[in-house]
Amino acid sequence: MALLEVRDLRVTFGGLHAVDGLSTSVREGQIKGIIGPNGAGKTTLFNAIAGIQKLSAGAIELEGVRIESLRPFQRARLGLARTFQNLQIFPELSLVENVMIGCHPGARTGFWTAMLGTTGARREERRIEATAYDKLAMLGMADRAMLPAGNLSFGESKLLEIARALAAEPKILMLDEPIAGVPASEQAPIAKMIRQVNAQGVTVILVEHNMRMVMGLCDEILVLQSGRFLAEGTPAEIASHREVIGAYLGEETADA
Ligand SMILES: Nc1ncnc2c1ncn2[C@@H]1O[C@H](COP(=O)(O)OP(=O)(O)OP(=O)(O)O)[C@@H](O)[C@H]1O
Ligand SMILES: [Mg+2]
Incomplete structure (x- = not known):
């Protein structure tokens, strides 16, 4: 059984399907990556899982229990913790x-x-x-x-944010772009922390644009495009996936 399962999830803003009929699952102990171009629906998916964003349709199961009608704090108590794309530290x-x-x-x-x-x-x-x-x-x-x-430096602040999410002793840690804006010299400790947390038994879902980090850390990667499932597989499968290269990796490697 999957630890977390999302079925036919849809989140709509006005006429825009930010998440459009998405199904995926996360196994216990995994580091699962979610990638996709800007606006692909990654943060919206996190918000929907955490209960901050109302669903238009679909189901979310944590350990076989439907959670989509639970309040965010109730989902947190069941073991979901996340960090935000924009730093949320109190200086x-x-x-x-x-x-x-x-x-x-x-x-x-x-x-x-x-x-x-x-x-x-x-x-x-x-x-x-x-x-x-x-x-x-x-x-x-x-x-x-x-x-x-x-x-703290920016990288240390991002680490502190991860520590705060971990303080809830979650089953699943959801990280929304943990190294975005972090200087290269400060990225390694964050990757190390994610590995260490995972080694201690916490399942991780990682949204990140930095492909080196995603490829290096994740055992499975989901690719979103315009709110829809584009591909899912091991880093090697994703790196050689023709449509993914066309839709995303091509532009990323060009940027790098
Ligand atoms: N509260 C909102 N109201 C209206 N539209 C929204 C809202 N939140 C997100 N969107 C739209 O939904 C789509 C998905 O946005 P989302 O933030 O989930 O993308 P993302 O994959 O996280 O992108 P990024 O990589 O830039 O963080 C975008 O078109 C965005 O403009
Ligand atoms: Mg985002």
């Missing part, structure tokens, strides 16, 4: 506070327990902080945990 908060935002509060910590500062609430806060430190340690940033995130 005045410390690194650890930025990561703590991503942690799920324990089920028993309600509003009043948090407000009254009970022992339970303090214990819960320590647990959340420990999780956040743990994620920062993965990045080698634990020693800077108390510094404002505004001090």
